[in-house]
Amino acid sequence: MAKKTQEKGQGSNRWLVVIIILVIMGFFSTMVAGIFALVLSADFDAAGANVAIIPIKGPIYGDADSGAFSSVTGSQDIIEQLDKAAENPSIKAIILEINSPGGSAVASEEIALKVASLNKTTVAWIREVGASGAYWIASATNHIVANRMSVTGSIGVISSYLEFAGFIERYNVTYQRLVAGERKDMGVPFRELPDDERAILQEKLNIIHGYFIDAVAENRGLDRAKVKNIADGSFFLGSEALGFGLVDELGGRNEAMAYIENTLNITAKAAVYQKKISFLEALAGIVSMQSFSVGEGIGKAVVEARPHSGVEMVA
Template sequence: MKQEFRWGYAIFVLLLLSILGFISVGILSLFAGIDVESLTGNVAIIPIEGVIVGSENDFLFESAAVSKDIIELVEKADENANIKAIILEINSPGGSAVASEEIANAVKKTNKTTVALIREAGASGAYWIASASDHIIASRVSITGSIGVIASYLEFPGFLEEYNVTYRRLVSGKYKDIGSPLKEMTPEEEEIFQKNLDLIGDYFAGEVAKNRNMSKKDVDKIANGLFYLGVQAKELGLVDELGGKDEAVAYIERREGIKAEVVEYKTEKGLLEILTGVFSKQSFFVGKGIGSSLLDRKSVSSLSITT
């Protein structure tokens, strides 16, 4: 009887502590984020750091530039009458083609002067974003360019055969399981993927040409996936100026005729968001199981397409 009481009491205490923990996290999360209205300054710096993704759930444990967060910051800076210019401080190797395009479009829509400041890297999708700005500044040794698209996926048919596991194909629609890692990709399927990649790559190059006021023909010559150092990129017309933050501020002061007062616009995750992301991600993989976690919920999800 006493043992049952102890167990009941222990469970009650654990539940109470859990409830108090969630309440505490909720209260702390109210103070998270950024209140841009309370910030003073006339030049907004917006960091674009890490792999460019569409959702924070895409990259949980690594630094990521989430398109919706960056777009929100660009829009808030655009709406703030005190802000005269925006510096995009870029340190990213690229990422999602869709997310990169979304951010680039938001940059083009703003009425403020925009400067892309490329730090260590501003390549591929990150360069797509930079090209949408009014002025691009990079270090002599910054890594930039890399105009192109890459797709990759893993195949497991040999592994399954070794362990006597059979992939039984049941589909409605000839290409429904295209890109499935459980079977070898046919030459026809590979050709289909390559055509789509070429379309995305051509669109990418076309956007760079428009944004940089270059001919499509000239961009096509360098849209081969190669990266360029800042000094090379300037010679190719991909960068306007070599330098760093001081040069970015000086450009804005000349163009706007102001004394720049820089303020950083940055989204901070609350504890509730962090814990929710961790718990939801772990629950997702536990629920799917080790084997099924190798596959996504869609037939083509095993194929990763990035800029």
């Protein structure tokens, strides 16, 4: 009886070992395939290309890392790719593939100004979302294509934070205020925001909002009063944005490519321009993706739900 039990246990262990080996093999095969796809695809796609597609995905920040596995966009990385495409004589046009809710007002304007300065045909291809700061960028292109259900517009600026003054008072925690300069701790979450400081912050938001309205009106060739009338922060579907003059055409990649072909009288062939990654970065990215899949995004959800502890102005 004991011998049968021992044999049964050994059989179960063998199956467990087999399963572990298969899981490890699957992990490494996926990792190797992903690395080779990342490293080799750029070279093959770029051969003979005359249109550069530059992805702008996720929130937009000034110093974010826009690597192949990143879910955010860094303005300096995008500007670097725009420069690269602009300096390539084979590239005749640039498509910004946008799927972003916006982000830092400064970072958004940095990219928009760069796009406006280019001497090549530029097209914004808005996918699911091209709103707020991302729309600011799109408005600087020569032509905007959006799906009829794309979320766009949202011409506004937001600044918010959680205030803990009542919470810390309840638990007998004291905020000791030491400043040299009366406004130095304006917006700190550990004390109530006085009306005069609220008015100052609102004034800053209004100024940035005005810059946003000016940029859209100038870039789109629209009357400023007309833009201001719809610049209450509301988002619009692509079909609605078309009626307001915020986009030029409903469609997707095919329509963006067709616009370039008709405008420049060329047969368009596209290549994706994005930040190059090293072998080690690719390896780290693949491992991160695998870990993320196993965890089903729980960690990311927790991080994104994290409250801000200070004033932040976002377009």
